[in-house]
Amino acid sequence: MFSHIFIGVTDFDRAMCFYRPLMDVLQLDLRFCEPERPWAGWQQAGVSRPLFLVGTPFEGTHHAGNGQMTAFLAATRATVDAAYQAALAHGGSSEGAPGLRPEYHAHYYGAYFRDPEGNKLCVACHTVPLPHSAV
Template sequence: MVSHLFIGLSDFDRAIAFYRPIAVALGLHERFCEADPGWAGWHQPDSIRPLFIVGRPWNGQPHEPGNGQMVAFMVEQRARVRALHALALSLGGTCEGAPGLRPHYHRHYYGAYFKDTEGNKIGVACHLPVEVAGD
């Protein structure tokens, strides 16, 4: 259903320094990285789609993060939610919601939220019950 997700940025070098370690922690493979025009993309190891892309806006205008827009990555363990959130903060991201249960989404939803160095909101979520996902 999803071909690709594109997250805007203004400072390519700063964004790459942020997203490369995040992508590695998520187990994603880097498909391309081009300083000019200023974009990079990653995919899961077993498929080239969907593609997660960060880059400068194609219209040449400055990047502005959207209110209410978010990309969320799914992981299989609650410990990975915590680790990815901590990694994002260590790389200059800001906390938008500490790791924890969010039963108002569903009873097993364990997630965390952060903004990247460009102000884009990113989520990490585990949808499995604790007996499957671990805690």
């Protein structure tokens, strides 16, 4: 559905300190990083699209938008938790701790945060958790 999503930043080095650990938790591979431009892109292993990109906008200025949010899909609730912790540990700010959001659907488990530039992000898991097996 998407070719790419681009998030504007003004401080590329600070953005990379935030996004590298977050993308590691989400198991997205760094496809390229060009500090001289500056921009970087991540993708899922084995596919060329979609890309998630961060960088200085072509116009040179960036302002975080109201009502704009990029949401990443997580395979498990534990990944949501880990992504939220990584975001906060690397300069992000909370917009909603990990938890169920039944107003969306019964199994929506998400966390909301902002990157150091104020861009709003979400990590969400939509799957039903597996029951614990008896040991």
